[in-house]
Amino acid sequence: MQCFLCVFILQVTYKWLSYTLGVHVNQAKQMLYDYVERKRKESSGAQLHVTYLVAGNLVQNGYICHKVAVVREDKLEAMKSKLATIASVHVYSIQKALLKDSGPLYNTDYDIIKTNLQNCSKFSAIHCAAAVPRTLAEVSQAHTSAQIDSQTPNDMQVSTASSKPPAKGNTMSNFFGKAAMNKLKASSESEQAKEEREVTKPSVPAAEPKLLPTTTVEKPGKKTEPVKIQKKDRKSRAKRVDLSDNEEEKEAENLKKKRRRIKQPQSDSSDNEADGPASSISQEDRAPTPSPEPPPKAGLEPASTEVKASTGGKKRKRRRVLKSKTSLDDEGCMVTEKVFESESCTDSEEEFTKAKPASLHRQSTAPVKKDPKEDRRGPKKGAATASKANKQVSIMGFFQKK
Amino acid sequence: MFSEQAAPTAQGLLAPPSAEPSTFARAPVSTYTDCTEPFRLGQRSFSRQYAHIYATRLIQMRPLLEERAQHKWGSGIAMRKLCELQAGEKCCVVGTLFKSMQLQPSILREISEEHNLLPQPPRTKYIHQSDELILEDELQRIKLEGTIDVQKLVTGTILAIYGSEKDNGKFLVEDHCFADLPRQLPMRGPSTNHFVLLVSGLGLGSGSGESLLSMQLLVDVVTGQLGAEGEQSSAAQITRVILAGNLLSQSTQSRDTINKAKYLTKKTQAASVEAVKMLDEILLQLCTSVPVDVMPGEFDPTNYTLPQQPLHRCMLPLASTYSTLQLVTNPYQAEIDGVRFLGTSGQNISDIFKYSSMDDYMEILEWTLCVGHISPTAPDTLGCFPFYKSDPFIFTDCPHVYFCGNAPLFSSKLLKGRDGQQVLLVTVPDFSATQTACLINLCDLSCQPVSFSGFSADEDEGDMEIGH
Numbered sequence: 001m002q003c004f005l006c007v008f009i010l011q012v013t014y015k016w017l018s019y020t021l022g023v024h025v026n027q028a029k030q031m032l033y034d035y036v037e038r039k040r041k042e043s044s045g046a047q048l049h050v051t052y053l054v055a056g057n058l059v060q061n062g063y064i065c066h067k068v069a070v071v072r073e074d075k076l077e078a079m080k081s082k083l084a085t086i087a088s089v090h091v092y093s094i095q096k097a098l099l100k101d102s103g104p105l106y107n108t109d110y111d112i113i114k115t116n117l118q119n120c121s122k123f124s125a126i127h128c129a130a131a132v133p134r135t136l137a138e139v140s141q142a143h144t145s146a147q148i149d150s151q152t153p154n155d156m157q158v159s160t161a162s163s164k165p166p167a168k169g170n171t172m173s174n175f176f177g178k179a180a181m182n183k184l185k186a187s188s189e190s191e192q193a194k195e196e197r198e199v200t201k202p203s204v205p206a207a208e209p210k211l212l213p214t215t216t217v218e219k220p221g222k223k224t225e226p227v228k229i230q231k232k233d234r235k236s237r238a239k240r241v242d243l244s245d246n247e248e249e250k251e252a253e254n255l256k257k258k259r260r261r262i263k264q265p266q267s268d269s270s271d272n273e274a275d276g277p278a279s280s281i282s283q284e285d286r287a288p289t290p291s292p293e294p295p296p297k298a299g300l301e302p303a304s305t306e307v308k309a310s311t312g313g314k315k316r317k318r319r320r321v322l323k324s325k326t327s328l329d330d331e332g333c334m335v336t337e338k339v340f341e342s343e344s345c346t347d348s349e350e351e352f353t354k355a356k357p358a359s360l361h362r363q364s365t366a367p368v369k370k371d372p373k374e375d376r377r378g379p380k381k382g383a384a385t386a387s388k389a390n391k392q393v394s395i396m397g398f399f400q401k402k
Numbered sequence: 403m404f405s406e407q408a409a410p411t412a413q414g415l416l417a418p419p420s421a422e423p424s425t426f427a428r429a430p431v432s433t434y435t436d437c438t439e440p441f442r443l444g445q446r447s448f449s450r451q452y453a454h455i456y457a458t459r460l461i462q463m464r465p466l467l468e469e470r471a472q473h474k475w476g477s478g479i480a481m482r483k484l485c486e487l488q489a490g491e492k493c494c495v496v497g498t499l500f501k502s503m504q505l506q507p508s509i510l511r512e513i514s515e516e517h518n519l520l521p522q523p524p525r526t527k528y529i530h531q532s533d534e535l536i537l538e539d540e541l542q543r544i545k546l547e548g549t550i551d552v553q554k555l556v557t558g559t560i561l562a563i564y565g566s567e568k569d570n571g572k573f574l575v576e577d578h579c580f581a582d583l584p585r586q587l588p589m590r591g592p593s594t595n596h597f598v599l600l601v602s603g604l605g606l607g608s609g610s611g612e613s614l615l616s617m618q619l620l621v622d623v624v625t626g627q628l629g630a631e632g633e634q635s636s637a638a639q640i641t642r643v644i645l646a647g648n649l650l651s652q653s654t655q656s657r658d659t660i661n662k663a664k665y666l667t668k669k670t671q672a673a674s675v676e677a678v679k680m681l682d683e684i685l686l687q688l689c690t691s692v693p694v695d696v697m698p699g700e701f702d703p704t705n706y707t708l709p710q711q712p713l714h715r716c717m718l719p720l721a722s723t724y725s726t727l728q729l730v731t732n733p734y735q736a737e738i739d740g741v742r743f744l745g746t747s748g749q750n751i752s753d754i755f756k757y758s759s760m761d762d763y764m765e766i767l768e769w770t771l772c773v774g775h776i777s778p779t780a781p782d783t784l785g786c787f788p789f790y791k792s793d794p795f796i797f798t799d800c801p802h803v804y805f806c807g808n809a810p811l812f813s814s815k816l817l818k819g820r821d822g823q824q825v826l827l828v829t830v831p832d833f834s835a836t837q838t839a840c841l842i843n844l845c846d847l848s849c850q851p852v853s854f855s856g857f858s859a860d861e862d863e864g865d866m867e868i869g870h
Contacts, residue, residue, distance in 0.1 A: 015627060024423035025627045026415060034418040055629055063812065066841065066852040068619055068628065075857065088630030090415035102856030106615040117683065117720065121690040125634040126626030128428035128691045133723045
């Protein structure tokens with residue numbers, strides 16, 4: 001006890017003592033009292049200030065009120081005389097300095113309770129048989145529907161991540177004829193602006209990410225048809241180099257930020273049919289899911305419709321806004337990127353998407369290595385990219401800009 | 403109650419440590435029935451008009467009022483509808499009251515351009531000398547005058563009036579009566595002392611720490627940490643704690659995001675987030691020791707219209723793992739140990755306070771019981787869900803304990819009804835202002851206030867003045 005007071009200059013409350021020593025609260029109170037008595041008898045130099053808890057009956061406003069008060073030692077007798085019947089008196093706390101105000105007492109108690117939240121009734125004098133924490137099984141049973149909703153978006157995420165490599169490594173795009181490409185070009189240009197890669201975090205703590213997957217998956221649900229065309233178009237447009245570059249940078253990005261693309265669910269429907277073997281191409285698959293074969297489309301569709309239904313209730317609207325992000329990369333270069341950021345109307349930045357043009361204009365400035373971000377030489381290119389991002393990029397641009 | 407039991411061992415802890423500290427088992431609740439079913443809304447559709455709720459209210463209460471009227475004025479009196487009135491004939495009419503008030507805030511007037519009015523500043527009372535009472539039934543309405551207290555009554559009350567129609571088209575009232583207390587089921591209370599603690603208006607998140615120590619003292623008394631052995635054993639007899647609303651303070655409701663520019667409020671958290679975390683910790687401490695019923699109030703994160711739905715358990719992750727935590731509606735109805743409780747978080751009473759000349763919360767509480775309706779001013783001036791099948795706020799049977807939260811002062815009264823009903827009326831004071839809670843003894847329906855206090859620097863002079 002003595003060492004406590006020496007070390008902790010401020011104060012010792014009965015509750016603090018009880019938790020720290022692991023004793024019953026009543027014993028702690030008695031210990032405090034005992035300490036005070038002994039110290040006072042010794043009459044050593046250090047003066048102790050004590051606060052007491054007094055409880056009893058008091059007549060107030062015509063009612064017999066049961067009053068519980070923490071009082072300083074000098075006011076103890078006055079309070080006791082005010083009470084008609086005294087129910088209890090005990091030591092509340094001991095401190096070295098005189099307390100002007102009972103605020104610090106609350107703070108001490110609050111801190112000790114905070115560190116012992118899980119067993120806050122362990123040392124109290126009353127035990128309640130009914131207060132049993134529900135097991136996880138019971139809790140989850142009570143909320144199965146909520147869990148089902150969260151399961152499907154997680155499945156979606158898994159499937160999208162795994163299907164991402166096959167999409168990127170696809171060489172089938174080169175086999176499309178020009179005529180077909182022209183047809184696709186028209187639709188692709190319209191899709192160009194809307195195209196987005198949505199990135200979500202794989203580690204999913206409870207409630208928050210439920211929203212993310214639902215919104216991201218909502219888009220694939222809506223755009224299954226045009227996206228199919230879009231995906232093929234992307235494959236056709238992108239050169240092999242670019243594709244691999246994209247893949248690298250995406251994966252590098254993944255490494256850095258641990259995010260997964262959910263773009264893939266849109267292409268999943270087409271990829272699954274055509275790109276089985278293509279999945280083996282990607283070596284540097286750093287997505288958490290090891291299986292190259294994406295889960296069946298069937299799993300996707302019901303999930304997306306179910307999620308669509310559930311997102312019907314979601315009130316957040318998402319807008320895509322072109323924003324410029326400036327950051328410092330490894331080499332100390334300032335990097336400015338123009339990205340399409342998807343944000344809700346209340347401006348919460350939960351996801352961001354990389355615009356396709358941003359990645360396309362990476363050029364050959366940086367070697368194809370695992371760069372955390374794209375490098376751009378100065379803002380000029382960024383500006384050029386920005387302006388390009390707003391315009392619809394012609395497909396043929398790729399074939400000219402060797 | 404507490405003190406007498408505890409007095410013998412009051413100074414017991416002013417002693418060296420004893421070997422075996424005693425532990426008391428919490429008195430178990432023998433029966434608990436949750437009767438909030440009528441207040442729980444499943445599918446909510448707001449596409450209906452509010453006229454239906456008045457219609458169903460009148461239909462449900464008409465038979466009751468006709469019986470009362472015949473009881474009071476003799477069974478031979480003529481019961482008339484407004485359309486059947488004849489001038490000069492003494493008869494009795496049952497209908498809904500409407501008070502047309504000049505000062506009543508009207509949204510239409512506010513937004514009307516031709517009047518060019520600024521919005522009215524909020525007042526404590528909206529009554530005025532020129533207010534008029536009008537009685538409406540299913541088809542017609544008629545103005546009332548005579549021996550009827552215009553200032554006291556509020557819109558939405560169903561009553562029976564006795565008098566006659568005058569030539570000027572107004573009804574001259576000679577007498578009136580209300581539905582009065584409904585029948586009461588006999589109380590099968592516990593045989594030993596069992597207590598229920600009622601607290602309201604914790605007001606967390608207010609930024610001022612004055613009542614925090616008092617709140618901690620309250621939790622400690624209930625969980626048995628505070629007090630000498632006698633008091634702890636008395637506290638073990640508290641079988642339930644009911645938190646009657648306003649767990650969060652009004653200051654957590656500031657809606658900066660609407661008033662301020664977005665760049666200022668972009669990354670700020672709502673004030674209620676911290677407050678709810680604090681609430682969760684307090685509830686966890688209570689739940690490990692005693693069953694708790696949490697009712698939402700005016701400033702709590704739930705819907706605004708009555709009946710307020712329970713707080714969602716996802717907001718209280720720590721406490722909701724315990725089955726002793728019950729999140730309930732406002733108004734709340736339950737049978738605890740054979741004693742029927744019914745109460746609200748106070749919005750109904752404070753709304754009547756604004757539109758009536760009655761000043762005392764206890765008086766208003768008693769009046770709502772006599773009128774037979776928990777909140778007659780809903781939906782006129784108090785937000786309410788558009789019911790159409792039945793009005794759940796009508797008293798179907800008389801409770802044994804009827805309380806309202808967030809009153810300015812504590813008061814309790816044992817009301818005796820005409821047919822032998824006995825109701826304990828309690829106005830639970832706002833804890834953040836008064837640091838007082840209410841302890842109800844289920845055995846004999848008595849109520850005692852419990853107040854907590856710390857000490858502060860400026861208390862030195864104050865102590866001397868609170869004389870004997």
